[in-house]
Structures are given as structure tokens and as C-alpha cells.
Amino acid sequence: MVTGGAGYIGSHTVLALLEQGFDPFVVDDLSTGSRLAVPDQVHLYIGDVGDKDFVRGILRDRRPKSLMHFAGSIVVEESVRDPGKYFRNNTASTLALLESWIAYGGGEFIFSSTAAVYGMPETLPVSEDAPKNPISPYGSSKWMSEQMIRDLAAAHPEFRPVCLRYFNVAGADPAGRTGQRGPQSTHLIRVATEVALGLRGRMSVFGDDYDTRDGTCERDFIHVSDLADAHVAALQYLEAGGTPAAFNCGYGQGYTVLEVLAALEQVLGYPVAADRAPRRPGDPARLIANTDAIRRSLAWTPRRQELTAILESALAWQAALNR
Incomplete structure (x- = not known):
């Protein structure tokens, strides 16, 4: 069972599950996801994962062995403006889903978390045991x-979760089957490719006075298909008897906003129109993953960690989407 499987990361993970011989089905309210992102052979249940009657009916009918939970709201800046939405969609709905899953007797559970739980870490790269000091309602x-x-796993031994903390997810399926959709994306690489293809006039670089190489924010970008593979690896880890854990999902290397734009311009052969803008609330200066734990514990080896590969797949998807 894949909640939010009609969304960006969820849809890539559905493809990865199919490729590894699993039989996924999707639960999504389509508030930000798209029916087009769900493969024809995968059943889609449309509804709210926080609706216990709805979820328990699906569990009763389908009897899934494992659950991947992607559904939620993800825009940091929006969470600062409307924190209630994020506590409803991300926290309250997750609790309702967990209660339904545990009442059903469910075990393996993969949770879509974020590097935003670390806030502004004092030490980089940041490891999983670093202090958790989120600076946004999203985090x-x-x-x-x-x-x-964590607390539910301690009380219910049959419930075995893995939390995957994403760093900056980007790119698209190399085969062009899915990618980022929707009109209101705030992801750097999605916005930059839209500007590059003439779908937006200009873009903003938020903040140029951070303590980084060039004054712009530095991030650890991970290709979405590598992240999807990490979800499959986490499920296989639990199936093999792995204990509850949390893992960073990144590459352990960072690029600044200006470095990403320069790399994109090199791929394109022409400049991307960008203006400087004030800092956005909730943005740390640098966020780089320590990935020792995931590489050591999961059978996961990233295959697409070159920034050029991320950019080229994002460009190809965006161009195909807007033909």
C-alpha cells in the first residue's frame, strides 16, 4: 500500500516496486498528485489517508503486508504561512493512518521524512543522531x-518502521514515465528548468548573503529514482528482519544555488534568467547528508549522482510534459 503514490516521489517508488516484483496499490486524494502518474496496472483508491473508515476498508479488502506513506504537504515557505495545514496533513493524518495500520496488525512501514528535522545543524555532513531542531512547521x-x-514501535513490536529523511530531491524517471507535475512547484531545479524552457519568465535566487562559497544556499541533491530505490531497499531490509531505523537519503555532496544554475546553463548552452531576492523563511544555509548509515545498512547504491544526470532528466521530463 502506497499513500501519496500519485505524487512525485511516490509515483517513482511505485515504478521501482513494480520493477522489483512487488504488487503495489495507491491511496491518494489527488489534491497534489495526478491520476496520470499511476501506471495502468496499479489500482488507485481516491481518498484521505486520515479517514480511518476509508483506510480500514481498504486494509480489510486488500490485506497489504507493508505500507509506504508519502502523502502530505511539503512546501517549507507555505508551512510558515499556514502551519495548521501542515500539522493536519502531516502529523494528524499520519497518526490516524498509524492507528489504522496498527489496529489492522500491520508491520513493515516506510515513512517519508525530511532533512528539515535537523533545522540548522552545527556539524556537516549531518548524521542521523544529530540534534533535531526544525526551524519550519514543515520540519x-x-x-x-x-x-x-518511534513510540508506537516501542509499544507494538509487530510494527516495524523505517523513516527516510530526504535531502533535496530532483530529476525525473530516466525512461520518461513520470516526474514532477503541478503548477505550483517551488523546487529549485523544477523552477530553473521551467525558466530555461520559456515556461516562466524569470526565477528568484532567495538570499545571496549566506555563509557559503558564493553566498547562496547549499544543498545535497538526490535523484528521485535513486530515492525510489532507497525505499525498495528499506522494505527489503525490513523483510529480512531489520530493526526500526532512520536513514538519511542524499549523496553526501552539496551544490549551491548558483552552482546548480551554472551547471544547467552548461547543459543548455545559454543563460537562465534569474534575479536576486531576499531570504525565504525556514531556509538553512547548508544541508549536506552523512550517508554512512544507509550505505552500510541497506542494499542501496546510488546510480545517478552526477548533477548533470539530474538536470538532464528534469529537462527532458519538463519538455515532454509541455509539448
Whole structure:
């Protein structure tokens, strides 16, 4: 069972599950996801994962062995403006889903978390045991969910979760089957490719006075298909008897906003129109993953960690989407 499987990361993970011989089905309210992102052979249940009657009916009918939970809200800036939405969609809905899953007797559970739980880490690269000091309601909503998951796992031994903390996810399926959709994306690489293809006039670089190489934010970008593979690896880890855990999902290397734009311009052969803008609330200066734990514990080896590969797949998807 894949909640949010009609969304960006969820849809890539559905493809990865199919490729590894699993039989996924999707639960999504389509508020930000798209029916087009769900493969024809995968059943889609349309509804709210926080609706216990709806979820328990699906569990009763389908009897899934494992659950991957992607459904939620993800825009940091929006969470600062409307924190209630994030605590409802990310924390309260997750609790309702967990209660339904545990009442059903469910075991393996993969949770979509975020590097935003770390806030502004004092030491980089940041490891999983670093202090959790989220600086946005988005990060807080995910960290609260992680704490609920931890406590429920302690009380219910049959419930075995893995929390995957994403760093900056980008790119698209190399075969062009799915990618980022929707009109309101705030992801750097999605916005930059839209500008590059003439779908937006210009883009903003938020903040140029951070303590980084060039004054712009530095991030650890991970290709979405590598992240999807990490979800499959986490499920296989639990199936093999792995214990509850949390893992960073990144590459352990960072690029600044200006470095990403320069790399994109090199791929394109022409400049991308960008203006400087004030800092956005909730943005740390640098966020780089320590990936020792995931590489050591899961059978996961990234295959697409070159920034050029991420950019080229994002460009190809965006161009195909807007033909």
C-alpha cells in the first residue's frame, strides 16, 4: 500500500516496486498528485489517508503486508504561512493512518521524512543522531510524526518502521514515465528548468548573503529514482528482519544555488534568467547528508549522482510534459 503514490516521489517508488516484483496499490486524494502518474496496472483508491473508515476498508479488502506513506504537504515557505495545514496533513493524518495500520496488525512501514528535522545543524555532513531542531512547521510536523512512529514501535513490536529523511530531491524517471507535475512547484531545479524552457519568465535566487562559497544556499541533491530505490531497499531490509531505523537519503555532496544554475546553463548552452531576492523563511544555509548509515545498512547504491544526470532528466521530463 502506497499513500501519496500519485505524487512525485511516490509515483517513482511505485515504478521501482513494480520493477522489483512487488504488487503495489495507491491511496491518494489527488489534491497534489495526478491520476496520470499511476501506471495502468496499479489500482488507485481516491481518498484521505486520515479517514480511518476509508483506510480500514481498504486494509480489510486488500490485506497489504507493508505500507509506504508519502502523502502530505511539503512546501517549507507555505508551512510558515499556514502551519495548521501542515500539522493536519502531516502529523494528524499520519497518526490516524498509524492507528489504522496498527489496529489492522500491520508491520513493515516506510515513512517519508525530511532533512528539515535537523533545522540548522552545527556539524556537516549531518548524521542521523544529530540534534533535531526544525526551524519550519514543515520540519516540525515531520519530526513530530517520527516521534510518534518511534513510540508506537516501542509499544507494538509487530510494527516495524523505517523513516527516510530526504535531502533535496530532483530529476525525473530516466525512461520518461513520470516526474514532477503541478503548477505550483517551488523546487529549485523544477523552477530553473521551467525558466530555461520559456515556461516562466524569470526565477528568484532567495538570499545571496549566506555563509557559503558564493553566498547562496547549499544543498545535497538526490535523484528521485535513486530515492525510489532507497525505499525498495528499506522494505527489503525490513523483510529480512531489520530493526526500526532512520536513514538519511542524499549523496553526501552539496551544490549551491548558483552552482546548480551554472551547471544547467552548461547543459543548455545559454543563460537562465534569474534575479536576486531576499531570504525565504525556514531556509538553512547548508544541508549536506552523512550517508554512512544507509550505505552500510541497506542494499542501496546510488546510480545517478552526477548533477548533470539530474538536470538532464528534469529537462527532458519538463519538455515532454509541455509539448
